């Protein structure tokens with residue numbers, strides 16, 4: 321005999337009292353189906369409208385963003401990461417590796433275009449996404465992650481600094497946003513590959 325069901329009113333009460341723990345995930349993608357692409361474009365435009373995470377200042381619309389992301393997935397030096405909240409695509413980041421001819425800087429990679437849509441912030445997704453990008457960079461043999469950010473992106477700056485990024489410089493004429501010149505901060509973080517010589521040893525420190 322099956323267990324008696326809770327009366328509908330009580331079931332609703334229990335659900336309302338139990339805080340919903342959203343499911344967070346980050347994945348590296350080399351292709352996206354139409355559904356995920358649509359969600360990604362919506363999240364991107366929402367982040368642009370709110371004020372950042374991309375070089376774009378004006379929302380671009382589905383067609384332009386779709387072309388951008390399809391292009392990113394084709395570029396050999398770029399890797400695209402998407403963040404999901406309860407399965408919905410709500411943000412992304414890119415890992416840019418140096419071109420093959422730049423042997424001298426092959427040990428570094430750049431984290432760029434990282435954002436989470438305003439409606440999905442505050443759950444720890446950006447932190448998870450940056451960690452995933454760092455893990456991937458380390459697994460590819462990189463010892464350094466570089467990034468730069470407008471001085472006005474104060475949440476991102478707080479996040480990067482708590483994750484151990486060192487600010488090494490500020491460019492006073494970094495960007496132009498709505499007719500105003502905005503400075504930008506430059507950061508790096510050393511990575512440990514988890515095997516072989518430590519980054520300190522490699523760098524002779």
Ligand SMILES: CC(C)(COP(=O)(O)OP(=O)(O)OC[C@H]1O[C@@H](n2cnc3c(N)ncnc32)[C@H](O)[C@@H]1OP(=O)(O)O)[C@@H](O)C(=O)NCCC(=O)NCCS
Pocket residue numbers: 367371372373374432433434435436437440441442443444445446447448468469470473475476478479482
């Ligand atoms: C920066 C950004 C990616 C953070 O996304 P998020 O998913 O809300 O961040 P998380 O929930 O992972 O928060 C991680 C940390 O960021 C900091 N943080 C997040 N929201 C914050 C806020 N409103 N004020 C201050 N610090 C905040 C905290 O240090 C937080 O750590 P904690 O959870 O231990 O307190 C998001 O605000 C964003 O997309 N901003 C616009 C784009 C941008 O600036 N991108 C970076 C430039 S490349």
